[in-house]
Amino acid sequence: MKAPEGPGFINLLASLEQGLGSAKALNPEPPLATLPPEVVAGYRHVVVWLIDGFALDYLAYAPSLRADLALQLETVFPSTTASAITSLFTGMSPAQHGLLGWQTYLPQQDRTLTVLPARETDHAGHSVALSSKSLNARIHPLPLVNRLSRKSTIVSPAQIAHSPYNRLMSGCARVIGYDDLEQLPALLGAHVRSVGQAPHYTYLYWSHLDHLGHECGPSSPEVREHLAAIDATYARMCGELLGTDTLLLTTTDHGMRAVNQRLDLRQAPAVCACLRHPLTGEPRAALAHVRPGRHRQFRHAMEAHFGNRVEIIAMADWLSGNAFGTGIAHPELQARAGDYLLLPDEDSYLVNPAGDDAGPCFLGAHGGLTRAEREIPLFRRSLRHAS
Template sequence: MPWPDYRSGSIVNLMASLVEGLGGGPTGYVPLPALPVAEVAEYRQVVLLVVDGLGCEFLAHQDRRSGLRERAQLTSVFPSTTATAVTAFLTGLAPQQHGLTGWHMYFRELGAVLAVLPGIPRYGGVPLRQAGVDCARLFGHVPLSDRLKVACSMVIPRRIAHSDFNLAHQGQADLRPFDTQEDFFQAIAWIVRQGHGRRFVYGYWPDLDRISHEAGAYGPEARGHFAAWEAGLDGLLRRIKGTGTLIVLTADHGFIDTAPDRTLLLDQHPVLAECLALPLCGEARVAYCYVRPGRQEAFESYVLSALGAYAELWPSGQLIERGAFGLGPVHPRLAERVGDYVLVMKDNYILKDWLPGERRFQPIGVHGGLSEAEMRVPLMVAVA
């Protein structure tokens, strides 16, 4: 069970190398030994490609053709999920500092459980901006582009490019929405070839994650998709050859596959549900539990007796103390955003609850937990 290695081997340490190498100063985390600051500083342009869901275990089973080779294996953050990890890429901080702890989060200051990335209440409704909430102030983050001493560009899928979350993290970066894989690589090539002076380009590719959720992380759909994407990457490397560009590829998390018989439904555990003051938050692999006053003993007893084979029970404060979310200063709202207890699911089990009106579905690929497949992501590097 690999916990995040925030001391020298996580995606947060990778960001420390990139931020310092691009003139942004210390992040509070040690730069990654596998990509020294001095190496980053040598290059006129740096391109960070984040492939959502590209874990080391998946990569090990692929017939690789790209000019990028794996330099190191990194750990993701905790939980190993997009909301926490992409925020680390866009701020240079671990969840302990940035305070975004999963797909579903309880924001006490709003009195609501939100789906963080689309920025809507879990029960549905309009995005936060339409409701009059300033997401930049709500999150309180300094975007990476506002820290760096170089020009910045973000290449983001058009369907999410102008989301509340993305706009809150855009800062001074030039935004380049795209629709297709060809658009994605073409946009990056154009930015690199047109650039004058130093530049940082962040490119986010989402579709491997979507396919892995829907069709499984190790099936033909995911393999075929990545093979086609990697062919596009080779084309990018040819188009930008000679531009003095450092290409860095990594991911936010990996995947495991689950199954219906590994899915625990909260409505099949009424004793557990009766102990909760809020819907489950976090992830299906890492559930934050807000327990009603006076029900702590009953909650612990039920989890240990009925769910002990499927989940590890952690008081949330213990996870903060052991550094699961990061090192150093703690976000002032972190404790209230991870509940009273955390259920970390074992093997490939997941725990789900459903609000009235939510569409019930059974995912195949899942992430968020502490398995090797979910936590280990690659660091690949090439020079153009």
């Protein structure tokens, strides 16, 4: 079984990896035909702004960004931040870096890793924070910036800029934290002008839109209001960067879709009895690790409790189609992926909280294969000359 095919986020990363002068290209996919590496290499400064959770449907509320829409891409699978951002930081597909969603099963530790907040959880739901050293021992990242011929800067919200995950993924890059969206145009303009004439790469991240999509829903007034603020920031950012010989690429890690049906695995004890580990992955793309000899029982219990609300796909079929991407697979990919991929229907999401944890409640979600989750925009603006 294969995931949808088309110009992809991973092809954009190939354009960046090669165009920014990677000493060792780890991404086997071809660059975007509309953004060849020589075009990227021709700019003194390349800025990539990733706006977490920017769905294609949001274009209606962002006219400045919409005017610079260059391409529609397909993001990685699963269509989620932990997988896609790690791909951007490393230049590698999820199959290569091995982080398969918000939560990833670690077979050596027999624990669940929630990589972005750097926490590890046992079967009973007991969670501990990981230091940068411990997290590094779990994921062994290969930061893209360490392979580039040009210097790099990572610009992130202050609360996560120096987190264990960000510290590892930032590699040799300079790290800048900031507090508010409104700061970005002046901060970025000053930064680009301060680095001099040497070629430079800057990655910029903004996360609040994704939070609003989850909590309020993708069609909510809160999301629309924030999109207006993002769009105004983009217009000001372009003004600040005029004449700096900058290529500004703005994109996202995944889309967002409205959901209204919460499926709680704890209400299906016959299913839980078949699992050797709590579900990992994503609520819209869950990974099931099943006890030996319980596979038939697991499938029957899933069908009896959830009916056709959850599609059950044997992981062997999924992996054979390179659905997590191409390249040399992570040595633990098969063990981390488990036995089955569970895909809820378009309106549903599946949770499996442990212990006293109530688990997430969403009005918007992502991670799956629908257009709203998988297809993403790429915006492009050349700021080579002052107007």
